[in-house]
Amino acid sequence: MKTKLLIALLLGSFQLAGQTLYDLRWTSEGIDYAGFMIYFNEDDIYMRVGYSYDGGYNLVHSEYHYDQTQRQDGFVVFEGLETGYVYYQTDTLYEPFHIFWAMDDNNQWTGPYALDDYHLQNDNFDEIADVKLTEINPANLTAEYLQWFYTQEDEDYYTLLEAAKPQTIQQPTANTSASAPTLHYIMIANTLISDIGTSTNADIHNTSSEFEGIASVLQMHFNKIVISDKNFSKDQVVSTLQNFQPGPNDVVIVIYSGHGFRFSDQTERFPELDFRYSDYQEFSPQNCMNLVDINQMIQQKGARLTLIIGDCCNSDIGVSKKFGTTFLAARSTVNASLPKLAKLFLETSGNIIAAGSSEGEYSYCNVTGGFFTNNLIASLREEVSVFREEDEPKWEDILSKAKESTLKMSKMGCPECLAQNPI
Structure with missing residues (x-):
């Protein structure tokens, strides 16, 4: 039920946009992938993806574009673009995954799914993976979670930790309850x-x-x-x-x-x-x-x-x-x-x-x-x-x-x- 609701919210109608945080999990060719995505707007999206391979942990940063132009053909895609390693221990051959939804024979949206760029370019659709996508409340972000996706040299790491804290502002001295604008x-x-x-x-x-x-x-x-x-x-x-x-x-x-x-x-x-x-x-x-x-x-x-x-x-x-x-x-x-x-x-x-x-x-x-x-x-x-x-x-x-x-x-x-x- 939750998955269907999220698909409806993502694909069904306009929602007032700002920025959204998503946790994505999928398995492809025996490798478990964990993604942390920040969505600002359809042209400003990035995802950090961490995965273990051959005994070592690897972390990549991918830019994304939300492509809606194929909707008439029954597809909506988070298109993986420029990708680079944040750090790597055992792998240097990561291809960005495209995250997509597809319309079934009953005109219902299904997904999300993941397919890496290598298999897409070679028309190999046997490796399409189901994706578990969860929206994250910034207040629930923890250092332990973020360290899977950021190093302590990343500015965004500290920005996200700050986002989890309650905010206050310093009101001007003159702004008493009676004189506040x-x-x-x-x-x-x-x-x-x-x-x-x-x-x-x-x-x-x-x-x-x-x-x-x-x-x-x-x-x-x-x-x-x-x-x-x-x-x-x-x-x-x-x-x-x-x-x-x-x-x-x-x-x-x-x-x-x-x-x-x-x-x-x-x-x-x-x-x-x-x-x-x-x-x-x-x-x-x-x-x-x-x-x-x-x-x-x-x-x-x-x-x-x-x-x-x-x-x-x-x-x-x-x-x-x-x-x-x-x-x-x-x-x-x-x-x-x-x-x-x-x-x-x-x-x-x-x-x-x-x-x-x-x-x-x-x-x-x-x-x-x-x-x-x-x-x-x-x-x-x-x-x-x-x-x-x-x-x-x-x-x-x-x-x-x-x-x-x-x-x-x-x-x-x-x-x-x-x-x-x-x-």
């Missing part, structure tokens, strides 16, 4: 519209839980404002924002999830937001406003950091937000570094505005939420990972990665999808 979360979502209501409801759940969790660990106050259902209107949005008053050290995050469009003679690159939740509502200037208008209203409030996101189409009026299929991705936990979160939410100032699509483009979604919204959260999680020791977290890097992932996702999300380039 507030993270204001304002969600504007068209939940009643028939075609995308399921997706926008998912966006509310995903983003609300994400930012409330961040506020909690950073000891910030959290102010949640949701404009949805029959309150979803331009008048309600304008009234709410006019009466909204953040403090000068506060963070304001506004997310719009719904339909969007642009007029044929429009010069502003950001989309118009459509506040109709029924096809029978008349289109008029009272039912739309530009994302830039919201940004300007929020900027005038004087908060330290503002983030304005519009996950909607930016195409000619009358074109609906598009639904894509579910797609392959890895399940993950957050594993966030509190100092990195503090850098982004407590120490950064500025204004950010972004939209899920460029002029003339659709914005895709599915039952798990908008592609851009989900990728924004995934990119945030990756940027603040405890395993990303080398880089200082930056909002521009988060947005850049979210845009890149959304573009890639729009190309594979459904057969008829056109490219979606967030701005």
Whole structure:
């Protein structure tokens, strides 16, 4: 049952990505292999593999790519790439193993399986091995376990040990309970519209839980404002924002999830937001406003950091937000570094505005939420990972990665999808 559940999570639908740790065990040609994999995203994966051979222990490091392009042929593959020995005692001929899932005659995913590159290149499939794959909670990592996969000269060894420890941050002296900054979360979502209501409801759940969790660990106050259902209107949005008053050290995050469009003679690159939740509502200037208008209203409030996101189409009026299929991705936990979160939410100032699509483009979604919204959260999680020791977290890097992932996702999300380039 657990194996089937993990396969479903890995192959069935989008999960908010961050980074995931896996333990893999398999036997090939009489040799027992143990793998420790760290998955950041489909292009950033590595696995350490340890094995005993002829009386000695050998340890290799392999880079991996998560290849989804063969799904229509019934395969999904963790493709083994560059490989080198960390150290060896009795073997120097290791070939990277490819880890894959296959669809059976009943259209059910089976696996994972392992096959090394040598046998794959020689079309020898008799050596395919079953793999036991287990997700690892970083809190359960121990020095004894990690020493099978790392030497004490490896920086990642100490990074992973630190990840297993409870984290604390040093709050600024002024941040008493009364004066701590507030993270204001304002969600504007068209939940009643028939075609995308399921997706926008998912966006509310995903983003609300994400930012409330961040506020909690950073000891910030959290102010949640949701404009949805029959309150979803331009008048309600304008009234709410006019009466909204953040403090000068506060963070304001506004997310719009719904339909969007642009007029044929429009010069502003950001989309118009459509506040109709029924096809029978008349289109008029009272039912739309530009994302830039919201940004300007929020900027005038004087908060330290503002983030304005519009996950909607930016195409000619009358074109609906598009639904894509579910797609392959890895399940993950957050594993966030509190100092990195503090850098982004407590120490950064500025204004950010972004939209899920460029002029003339659709914005895709599915039952798990908008592609851009989900990728924004995934990119945030990756940027603040405890395993990303080398880089200082930056909002521009988060947005850049979210845009890149959304573009890639729009190309594979459904057969008829056109490219979606967030701005």
